Amino acid sequence: MNRQEKQAAVREAINKVPLISSAAARLLELSGESEHGIVDIVNIVKYDAVLTSQILKVVNSAAFARRTEVYSIDHAVSLLGEDMVVGIAMSEAAALLFDKKLEGYAAEAGSLWRHDLKTAIAAKIIAGYARTKVNGDLAFTCGLLHDLGKGVLSDFLRNTPEKIRRAMEEKKVPDYAAAERAILGIDHAEAGYELSLNWNLPAPLPQAIRFHHQPALIDEALKPLLYTIHLADIVAMMSGVGTGSDDLQYTLDTAYEMYIPLSGNELAMVMLGVEQEFSKAAAVFLGKEEEASE
Amino acid sequence: MGKTVVVGVGEFAVSNDPGEVIKTFALGSCVAVIFLHKPTRTVGLIHVALPESSISPDIVRDRPGYFVDTGIPAILKKMAACATPGANLTQGMMVKIAGGANVLDTNNTFNIGKRNVLALKKILWPLGMGPVAEDVGGSISRTVSVSVETGKIALSSPTKGVWEL
Numbered sequence A: 001m002n003r004q005e006k007q008a009a010v011r012e013a014i015n016k017v018p019l020i021s022s023a024a025a026r027l028l029e030l031s032g033e034s035e036h037g038i039v040d041i042v043n044i045v046k047y048d049a050v051l052t053s054q055i056l057k058v059v060n061s062a063a064f065a066r067r068t069e070v071y072s073i074d075h076a077v078s079l080l081g082e083d084m085v086v087g088i089a090m091s092e093a094a095a096l097l098f099d100k101k102l103e104g105y106a107a108e109a110g111s112l113w114r115h116d117l118k119t120a121i122a123a124k125i126i127a128g129y130a131r132t133k134v135n136g137d138l139a140f141t142c143g144l145l146h147d148l149g150k151g152v153l154s155d156f157l158r159n160t161p162e163k164i165r166r167a168m169e170e171k172k173v174p175d176y177a178a179a180e181r182a183i184l185g186i187d188h189a190e191a192g193y194e195l196s197l198n199w200n201l202p203a204p205l206p207q208a209i210r211f212h213h214q215p216a217l218i219d220e221a222l223k224p225l226l227y228t229i230h231l232a233d234i235v236a237m238m239s240g241v242g243t244g245s246d247d248l249q250y251t252l253d254t255a256y257e258m259y260i261p262l263s264g265n266e267l268a269m270v271m272l273g274v275e276q277e278f279s280k281a282a283a284v285f286l287g288k289e290e291e292a293s294e
Numbered sequence B: 001m002g003k004t005v006v007v008g009v010g011e012f013a014v015s016n017d018p019g020e021v022i023k024t025f026a027l028g029s030c031v032a033v034i035f036l037h038k039p040t041r042t043v044g045l046i047h048v049a050l051p052e053s054s055i056s057p058d059i060v061r062d063r064p065g066y067f068v069d070t071g072i073p074a075i076l077k078k079m080a081a082c083a084t085p086g087a088n089l090t091q092g093m094m095v096k097i098a099g100g101a102n103v104l105d106t107n108n109t110f111n112i113g114k115r116n117v118l119a120l121k122k123i124l125w126p127l128g129m130g131p132v133a134e135d136v137g138g139s140i141s142r143t144v145s146v147s148v149e150t151g152k153i154a155l156s157s158p159t160k161g162v163w164e165l
Ligand SMILES: [Fe+2]
Pocket: A146, A147, A188, A189, A212, A213, A233
């Protein structure tokens, strides 16, 4: 297959990804609205029986260590909080992509989910440091979705990781996304963007996915959000949670300083906070037996 | 094969059980410091994340191993407790380090990997424990495992396979 044929095959694969449930789509949309609360979330969740039972299962799991069973969805949602509910909804809705083994990136099953979850948590924390206000819930959602395109691209990148590593070492390509483009005519950010359009996700989610490695290219108004996602992705990789062969193979756009003035100590605080939040979330999502506090 | 002891971020492990392997995954900008004390056949590994504890004194209590400045004294204390009583750890101690990676074109603020390595050397040198081998920096996330029996250290990454430190 030449590059054009490969690109067409990738597009076909994107179009074949199942749509997400309307509850999941509505929850993603809600995170971008400035005025919303737990009640709005409950009102979305309660009409989706599968999601409701999933949420009740999580809240009653060992990770939460509750003495009494939680039966009401209102109570469950308020115990979990918005981020966790959005996380549960997406982990179900896009499980096919999140949970697959990323052969094209030499990464184990579940790597994409862990990386996206860690980026989401980092994005929410970094949002607090932005010069102009960035909606933390929206930043979380963007983080959760930012690399979904890898779930599609992976199948077309089998047997490429070693080749790409050599090209990177010889500085033939500036970053891993450029290598993806050189091979397939499309990179994971663009693939995720097209997927999010198929899913009818509202602005700015598709744009955030598309430009997370090139935040300088987005409209000025969206730059604070985009640099937040850009840095969160890098923080996740620095903390050792990447997706295999492309781990750390991206550049830092230092223009972030104009939007998110982080000092060295503040970055260290961010990294600590991310580690703590992630181990709590991991206990819930990944079923790891860790003490969860309430 | 023997038991594998997995060390997480900010954790450390010490062993003189020849059946054990100490392992830590995907270091990113974190650094693994491996202490090999041949005279007492004691091995230690710590996975430090940040150079200085002064940013968050309350974390130090739960997890001194998070930071270079509190982690190194903590693991050395544990090694002394594990080794033969009265053994002089500064005699015959060999130290190796790995990790401290970064993304491409990073800046000073985001070069935590480099700051970790510098902070480590600053604390190890005066103890007479300057690293005799290092595999640090670059844009590669390393996984490290040490055999307590042989003291051999294997590094690995998803695309580079396995190599020895
Ligand atoms: Fe990405």
